[in-house]
Amino acid sequence: MSLARNTLVQSSLTLGSRILGFVRDMALAARFGQGPMMDAFTTALMLPNMFRRLFAEGAFAQAFVPVYGGVRAREGEEAAAVTASEALSFMLAVVAGFCILLQVVMPWIMPWLLSAYQGRPEVLRAAVIATQLAMPYLACMTAASLLSGVLNTGGRFALSAAVPVFLNLCTLAALLPPMFLPIPQETVLLMVTAAVTVSGVIQAGLLWWGVRRLGVRLRIGLPRITPNVRHTLALAVPGALAGGALQINSLVSQFLTGSDEGARSVLYNADRLYQLPLGLVGVAIGLALVPRLTKAFVSGDHVGGQKTLDDGINLAMAFTLPAAVALFVIPFFIIDATVTRGAFTSADAARTADVLRQFAWGVPAFVLAKVLTPPFFARQDTRRPMIFAVVSVVITVILGSGLFFWFSAQGWDGVLGLAIATSVSAWINVGLLAGVLVRENSWRPSPAFVSRLSRVLGASAVMAGLLLLAGINYGLLSRLFLAKEIAVLVVCGLGAGVYGVCLLAFRAVTVAELKATLRREPGGSAASGLD
Structure with a gap:
């Protein structure tokens, strides 16, 4: 498939999952608001979510694919299956042990994670049990990440992009009974976190089935540090850290907000x-880029590799910039119209919107980092992206801690400082990645690339003006369309339409190019039952 087709497959399936996830979050917000049970829920999901994003959403797969693909190309399918089996057995053993250890020590860790509730033992107790229930999800995601890498190497992207929907389906199923029965909030919390682990088992099981349908026979045995395992870990662990800098920064922010009641929910x-x-x-394009860049690197096709990266960045920014603009210009409109109900108030929406605006200007950098790391992974260079990721984490910790406590001392919301620090460090990470690629002549922005990107920026600016006008008239639009939920859908749809028209009018993209990019490439793999 073409880069655009692979990205479209991934993004379309991910969109369905994210829509359900948003529905789930609306139900959680209505049930818990930004109170203690919501803080307990976000704490319980903190580590599983970080690992899910590090592993299941691409970073580990990006690092594993070149290793597995290289063995497959040099030694054949059977040797590649042995490599994957050995890596899976070792990683499952390590992560399972880590999960058990965390479950045992969680009663002593939780008062530190949720220091704002040290005087409320019932909240801490609920948070401990909820975290213990959710922890096995880590092991499930470890298996899912490796299985996704095998599928992606075989040209099968659909199943790995589709299975995360079960996380949202299972948690929504757990939230349905409390809507009709008077179930205590603590019990609801435990039901939802148990559903997280159930969803992990389902996801790993479906991916295992998908790999077997692909004809790859994996086996789980006793963990051994074989040469293949050692080589895989040497590349995959730094690669996961490099690709997951944003998630690590998010984890650091979660730790810092433990002393501020409600901040973790925000x-x-x-x-x-x-x-x-x-x-x-970002994740979809990143996963689609790795096999293409690996092929270009192995064959010495420098021009093809540069064009692939140009196309990837342009495609990423064409989809990302309008989203970032919307989150920056009308964050309160979006949050209040969609989330405010039940225990979640407009005051909660206003606080969340202020924080979201500071994340919004970092969104292009978050996505660019996912696009700029595949060229390193394709050459099995995971060390330098890891170093840059560590630099960005250090910046987040130092700058975020300083701003968090200084803002709090000034009577401002300290979470704003954490959001600012996260966005700053993301742009520094992008600057370091791009600087190395340009300096080593692995990528040189072509005049056509610069021209097209400037036209995308122009289209985004027009859309920003429309959204700004809509945000100023939020109340009027809510009355005009009879409901704020309808108003936000109309405004976002109109903004997307105007942006699309501007893309065509400014010739940032043409109809012929859209047709060409969505056309299956010659020699592409035929669609299978999985895709």
Whole structure:
């Protein structure tokens, strides 16, 4: 398939999952608001979510694919299956042990993670049990990440992009009974976190079935550090860290907000929105780029590799910039219209919107990092992206801590400082990645690339003006369309339409190019039952 087709497959399936995820978050917000049970829920999902984003959403797969693909090309399918089996057995053993350890020590860790509730033992107890229930999800996602890498190497992207929907389906199913029965909030919390682990088992099981349908026979045995395992880990662990800098920064922010009641819930709600373009665009394009860039690198096709990267960045920005503009210009409109109900108030929406705006200007950088790391992974260079990721984490910790406590001392919301620091560090990470690629002549922005990107920026600016006008008239539009939910759908749809028209009018893209990019490439793999 072409880059655009692979990205479209991934993004379309991910969009369905994210829509259900947004529905789930609306139900959680209505049930818990930004109170103690919501803080307990976000704490319980903090580690599983970080690993899900590091592994299941691409970073580990990006690092594993070149290793597995290289063995497959040099030694054949059987040797590649042995490599994958050995890596899976070793990683499952390590992660399972890590999960058990965390479950045992969680009663002693939780008062530190949720220090704002040290005087409320019932909240801490609920948070401990919820985290213990959700922890096995880590092991499931470890298996899912490796299985997704095998499928992606075989040219099968659909199943790995589709299975995350079960996380949202299972948690929504757990939230249905409390809508009709008077179930205590603590019990609801435990039901939802248990559903997270159930969804992990389903996802790993479906991916295992998909790999077997592909004809790859994996086996789970005793963990051994074989040469293949050692080589895989040497590349995959730094690669996962490099690709997951944003998730590590998010984890650091979660730790810092443990002393501020409600702050973790604010971060969670803002995180769900600004991560949407990353999941829909950045991860999808990143996964599609790795096999193409690996092929170009192995064959010595320098021109083809540069064009692939040009196309990837342009495609990423064409989809990301309008989303970032919307999150920056009308964050309160979006959050209040969609989330405010039940225990979640307009005051909660206003606080979340202020934080979301500071994440929004970092969104293009979050996505660009996903597009700029595949050239390193394709050459099995995971060390330098890891170093840059560590630099960005250090910046987030130092700058974020300083701003968090200084803002709090000034009477401002300290979470704003964490959002600012996360966006700053993301742009620094992008600058470091792009600088190395340009300096080593692995990528040189062509005049056509610069011209097209400037036209995308122009189309985004026109859309921003329309959204700004809509945001100023939020109340009027809500009355005009009879409901704020309808108003936000109309405004976002109109903004997307205007943006699309401007893309064509400014010739940032042509109809002929759209048809060409969506056409299956000659020699592409035929669609299978999985795709």
